[in-house]
Amino acid sequence: MNDARTILRQYQRGKKAVRGLHDYGDAQKYAEGLGKLLADALGSDFDGVDEAELAGVLRVVMKKAYGDATTAAANVQQQMTRKQGLRIGTLQPDFEPERADKVAEELAGKIVDQGLVDNLMKQHTLGGVDDTIRKNAEANTEMGLETHIVREYSDVGLRSGTKWSEDCQWCLERCGEWDNVADAQAAGAFERHPGCLCKIDYQVGKTHTTSNGGGWVNV
Numbered sequence: 712m713n714d715a716r717t718i719l720r721q722y723q724r725g726k727k728a729v730r731g732l733h734d735y736g737d738a739q740k741y742a743e744g745l746g747k748l749l750a751d752a753l754g755s756d757f758d759g760v761d762e763a764e765l766a767g768v769l770r771v772v773m774k775k776a777y778g779d780a781t782t783a784a785a786n787v788q789q790q791m792t793r794k795q796g797l798r799i800g801t802l803q804p805d806f807e808p809e810r811a812d813k814v815a816e817e818l819a820g821k822i823v824d825q826g827l828v829d830n831l832m833k834q835h836t837l838g839g840v841d842d843t844i845r846k847n848a849e850a851n852t853e854m855g856l857e858t859h860i861v862r863e864y865s866d867v868g869l870r871s872g873t874k875w876s877e878d879c880q881w882c883l884e885r886c887g888e889w890d891n892v893a894d895a896q897a898a899g900a901f902e903r904h905p906g907c908l909c910k911i912d913y914q915v916g917k918t919h920t921t922s923n924g925g926g927w928v929n930v
């Protein structure tokens with residue numbers, strides 16, 4: 712395995728500029744690409760690498776990719792609120808180093824399938840987009856704005872143990888539409904297994920009031 716600096720250099724070389732991202736679906740595609748780039752830079756040979764050493768490297772490189780993914784997602788969120796005529800701020804979630812430790816625990820000392828590293832890194836960067844949705848949806852709810860969360864099933868990345876001919880029941884149970892972020896969270900809408908490519912989308916609307924006959928108004 713390369714050191715953190717070498718991994719980051721390779722990752723940065725392949726990275727595309729954030730351009731043409733207009734909705735959370737775009738941000739998710741972009742984040743998926745970031746995860747793949749990082750996975751390629753990491754490789755799949757962690758033989759002779761102990762868990763603490765690997766965790767140290769992953770904390771650095773996964774933080775970088777998470778920051779890139781959440782920046783792209785926050786950018787989309789900001790465009791959306793502007794389009795709605797809402798003058799509100801955008802939140803970006805913080806990287807949790809414990810997530811890198813968990814991955815280190817799974818990979819340290821082994822030579823693994825590259826597909827596993829791909830899936831773990833995509834789960835991580837897509838998680839950054841999901842976290843951005845959740846954080847902003849919570850804040851928007853507190854502001855009294857209407858929120859809408861949709862999780863759409865994708866059969867591209869199946870949970871391990873699922874046959875190719877079968878649907879991913881785990882994901883299907885977590886798909887749906889919610890007008891409340893707490894309900895979406897409780898239903899597991901933001902949970903992903905490694906490799907999950909379900910599409911999670913978020914819309915924020917204007918305050919719904921009854922004072923003007925139930926129409927949408929600017930806040």
Ligand SMILES: [Zn+2]
Nearest residue numbers: 869870879882
């Ligand atoms: Zn699934």
